[in-house]
Amino acid sequence: MQNMQPDDLLNRRKFLSGSAKLLVMLSSFSALPCACTNKKKEEGRLDGLVIDQGKLVFDLTESRYRALNTIGAGLKIEITRQEKPLIITRVSETRVAAFSSECTHAGYEILLPEHGILACASGHGGTFDLEGRVLTGPPISNLQSYPSQLTGNRVYVAYPLN
Numbered sequence: 001m002q003n004m005q006p007d008d009l010l011n012r013r014k015f016l017s018g019s020a021k022l023l024v025m026l027s028s029f030s031a032l033p034c035a036c037t038n039k040k041k042e043e044g045r046l047d048g049l050v051i052d053q054g055k056l057v058f059d060l061t062e063s064r065y066r067a068l069n070t071i072g073a074g075l076k077i078e079i080t081r082q083e084k085p086l087i088i089t090r091v092s093e094t095r096v097a098a099f100s101s102e103c104t105h106a107g108y109e110i111l112l113p114e115h116g117i118l119a120c121a122s123g124h125g126g127t128f129d130l131e132g133r134v135l136t137g138p139p140i141s142n143l144q145s146y147p148s149q150l151t152g153n154r155v156y157v158a159y160p161l162n
């Protein structure tokens with residue numbers, strides 16, 4: 001730099017300043033929400049799951065979801081690889097429940113129901129009912145639940161897809 005002419009130094013500064021501006025612009029573009037991505041999440045499919053009006057839809061006539069026709073049974077649904085699966089249970093003739101399979105004690109995964117009770121895989125002794133409410137500690141909070149509805153042969157779950 002000591003042997004550089006003043007004009008060279010000026011050009012170098014202009015170049016570096018321009019590069020920095022370009023970098024800021026590029027990082028801003030990646031933070032902008034993509035309308036096309038949001039549209040896909042309103043309707044269509046995600047990881048093989050059907051989405052309608054922003055809700056996950058499970059058709060109980062499909063063999064992979066048939067377990068939910070039995071009261072007391074449940075299913076685990078993989079949404080993304082980063083999260084623990086969603087659990088859906090059949091609570092009664094007319095009701096289902098949907099909640100996270102991440103235990104509220106220390107984050108271990110919750111197992112599918114047996115005899116109407118969901119146990120935590122940790123072996124700590126935590127159990128939950130078919131709607132994800134704590135039955136026995138150590139957890140003190142219910143499982144994170146999501147609004148769900150059974151309409152005919154279809155289950156709708158308002159799971160946050162973003």
Ligand code: FES
Pocket residue numbers: 103104105106107108120121122124125126137138139
């Ligand atoms: S992590 Fe579930 S009971 Fe401890």
